[in-house]
Amino acid sequence: MLTTKTSLRQQLLLWLLLPQLVYCLAGAVLFFSVTLFYANRVIDSRLAETAEALSELSQTQGTDLDALAPIVVQETAFRFYSISNKNGDVLHGNLSLKAPTDEYVQEIYSSSAPSFFDTTINNEAFRVAAINTQFANKEPVLIQVAFNLNLRNLYARQILISTALPLALLIIVTCFLVWWGIGRGLRPLAQLQSLMEHRKAQDLSPLSLQDAPQELQGLSSALNHLLSGTEESINRQRRFIADAAHQLRTPLAGLKSQTELAMRESSPEGLRERLNMVHTSATRSIHLVNQLLTLARSEPGSQTGIPKVQMDLAKIIRDLTAELVPRALAARIDLGCDCFVPTANMHGNSALLREMFINLVENAIKYIPRDGSITVRLTEDAHNYIVDVEDNGLGIPDADKARVFERFYRREQTGNGCGLGMSIVKEIVERHAGTVELLDAQPHGLIVHVVLPKTDLPA
Template sequence: MRLTKTSLRQQLLLWLLLPQLVFCLAGAALFLSITLHYADNAIDKRLIKSANAVAKLIQHQPQIGPELSSKIIATIDSLDDLEIYSIHDSNQRLIAGRAEIALPQTHQPQNDPFFYYQTIDGQKYRVLLQKSAQQSDRTIQIAFNLHERDVYTRNIFLSTAIPLLLLIILTIFFVWWGIGLGLRPLAQLQSMMELRKPQDLSPLALQDAPRELNALSAALNHLLATTEASIDRQRRFIADAAHQLRTPLAGLKSQTELAMRENSPEGLRERLNMVHTSATRSIHLVNQLLTLARSEPGSQTSIPKVHMDLAKIIRDLTAELVPRALAARIDLGCDCFVQDAPLHGNSALLREMFINLVENAIKYIPRDGSVTVRLTEDEKNYIVDVEDNGPGIPDSDKDRVFERFYRREQTGNGCGLGMAIVREIAERHAGSVQLLDAEPHGLIVHVVLPKTELNT
């Protein structure tokens, strides 16, 4: 049975009280049935005793006159009108007693007692039908008026039902009170959430809460902590972005003001070149910020993942960056030891990650250096290594280069977001990135991406 649109209190009351009510009614019915059963047993014993006494009186009596009838009445103790009798011969003719006691049509008299119910003069009787043991041609019927039995049984039932009803009422009261007491921490939690300001993301503190509600409170606190961390991350991102954009925009404004006051064509061209450089740096910074924002976990639902071939992505982007490497006099190579590398991910983010790694290597190693992009695999992961033979990075800085806007060198047009983007994208694909030393010198950016099963 599924309950909808009902409160938790109503559901608990229904499932706690309804079975109790059903069991109480069933118990009362069973008690009444047992009481009637034992009362009928007592009546049956009395009827058998009366029938045996009548059989002895009419033994060897061919005729039953008024005197014998009086003795029979005295024997069955019918002064209180509880018992009446009738005696029939073998032809079912009444020879003594009350004619109102009818013989059953579907039963032939036997030596064994036979009991049945009959209504006589508007009163219900229990009737015994039995052949006389001494004179088998005579059938004796003794009927017992059940009015007193019914009154007795009703009194017993009422004397039991009234305390039982009071017990049910007390049970309902205590169950209602207990449910209210048990739901009080839930009401407290509801009140705390309703009175809390939207900016308040501090953990919830419940006093004397049950284990089940503590689990809910822990889940809510985890959600609040995650939300607070996400908001703090966005605030830091906005603050860092505003700080980083302020410098190139201020420089761009200054260069344009100087260009507007410049009179000579040569000076104007020089100022415009500086404006172009500042604008290019600003565009690069904005693009990096947008890529970083897309790669954060909070934006995961907005960028879909598709089936792709990681090996093809590595080969293609390496080929695309060869002209830039040649212009910088860098030897760029690609070693794919995996022919096909099926992966479920976001191709745009993965391309951005590997382009950042290769461009950083090209930018920061000396001329006539070499950069190698290597793709291998193990049982569970794809491994991409971007190795160069440059000066490398000291161990003290290997963790800091993943921080946003951190730059080891202040020269060039970098904005300090490349490695932060690489880490975010790798973690977005359940992977990891690590900086290792190359032999005899240089740096290896070690990226591990777990394999994913492709559903066909």
């Protein structure tokens, strides 16, 4: 098994060269087997021809084979013959080639054609062709012609060696070509590595690979997408920090000025007035900091730190409406709740959703005229829960509805708002895979229309 430390080049070399090696070895074995097969066929054919020639000679010459048989069979160390009677006595030829064992005798005598078998003579392997016939005097005899297989094996080894040398050369050439091809194929990866190693950490520009293969183009595209998302996230954080610093500078500077004036005040009434102004500035600063922290928690980059659980959206809305009724009454606002869904189970973060609905209701309380009314309404369709926060105030012009969700944007400079409430609402809704939009109420007023899916994937 390959370890995780094995390089890609080594893996490619292994899986490309290993089949080539197996293929060459299998080809050599197959070639050797085919060579032996056809060599055996040639040997059997020659032995059969010689045995049949001796059979014809014995039928015409009888027992007078002393002069003619050696002419038919040129005996050498690799080939010789024998003619034996039914008792197994050798009448002519080599005395070492005796009658076959009983397992071959029945097959030989049952057929007029030559029979073939392998035997061992003096610890050497021989191929034997045997045929039964009779002399001219009608005496039955058994003719055997043997061929020493050592000669065949010698020739086969020579053929194998002569075949193995070109195969070995072919393997070497193949290894070199595969090694060169892998190096050339992996060159774009080396180019990508070089680009990443020489790139500064602050450089998030897209990668540019020339003549990259299709697979590496996909990797390059994925990296460029990641770099683009990272750059966008960093730019968003930079804008957030810059905006937060700008927004915090004003109330903190005002707080510092108020404390300096309070330190110079000598009368109790003047000191009390200054302290009230310090308290107001501190309260506004605390509200701004809390809004900034909520916005930071609700951003997509912080999803891993905000768990989502199964919760009842209807209960959250009913409870929050009840909690905010005293604040609405203090502002002479009629706050009501219409939950047409008894139980609204969904997957979400209850803390963020509570913050979202608090912002919606508090914004309506701040900006609608006194003696107005606010209604929080919960409905549903087949796939979503729908929350509408409707008021009968002056509403928002269509040209400003999109800008309301921008950070630190305030249509009116009155009040203690910091322009983050609707930005927080949008971030929290998007965190729950929902949508939010502003609609006109009839005959006048504004509806914040929030759609939350019933089944939301965990963050």
